Amino acid sequence: MNMDSDDATRPVAETVELAYRITTTDLAEAVRLRDSRTAAGRRRRWMFPVIGLLSLLIGVSAIARDESAARGAGFLAAAVVLCGFPLFGPRIQARAFRGLLEKAGECRTAVDGSGVVVKTATTEARISWAAQPTYAETDGAFVMFSDDKGAVAMTVLPKRGLRPPADVDGLRALLDANLRRI
Known part of the structure; x- marks a missing residue:
């Protein structure tokens, strides 16, 4: 107390x-708040960008070594998604509940x-x-x-x-x- x-x-x-x-904006705000106040949330906030940067390095390396362009592009796409998740993840998670919110x-x-x-x-x-x-x-x-x-x-x-x-x-x-x- x-x-x-x-x-x-x-x-x-x-x-x-x-x-x-309850709106999706309310839920997204709550998810952001939870992620900033819990250890698991703080880990997610730095883990996704770190793995995204590693994916970026692997993708650039694959393209530079003339490996499969599709493989390099896949890593680059993964890098964009992973680096963007801390910014857009809470909104995406909240939107998943839109139907339930409307029904409620x-x-x-x-x-x-x-x-x-x-x-x-x-x-x-x-x-x-x-x-x-x-x-x-x-x-x-x-x-x-x-x-x-x-x-x-x-x-x-x-x-x-x-x-x-x-x-x-x-x-x-x-x-x-x-x-x-x-």
């Missing part, structure tokens, strides 16, 4: 409610002392604080993460879904009282 000196004086809201549609429709979420309840047109999920014990904040959202190595499970709580917008402080207080900020 995270306790700052002003947490003791700040009242924790009983329940904060949100209503929103609007999310209605309630955050209280026991955890988070997310209801959509197709699902209802209760997430205990123990299931996703950490969170991070961006300009547009709060993102809760599981504590496994890759933070596979995450819950995105876009600030635009808060009613009234002043509930940002209330949601932050609830999260600070129950989760560890990363």
Whole structure:
């Protein structure tokens, strides 16, 4: 749990409610955030470009030695994809969920002392604080993460879904009282 000196004086809201549609932009932001805050994500961020540069060297070497042009071109294409993955990977991963997001429709979420309840047109999920014990904040959202190595499970709580917008402080207080900020 995270306790700052002003947490003791700040009242924790009983329940904060949100209503929103998750977008691919929200998911891409959450994936980028996860990749910057977890060891597995940080490894992916440098591993792909390093392997891409190695592929580039192999491709240029193959072309310079007059080996098969197709083989050299294959390595060069792999280099471009691998070097570009840290930039475009989160957006591509988020786009893979577009159909599910459209099917889910609007999310209605309630955050209280026991955890988070997310209801959509197709699902209802209760997430205990123990299931996703950490969170991070961006300009547009709060993102809760599981504590496994890759933070596979995450819950995105876009600030635009808060009613009234002043509930940002209330949601932050609830999260600070129950989760560890990363």
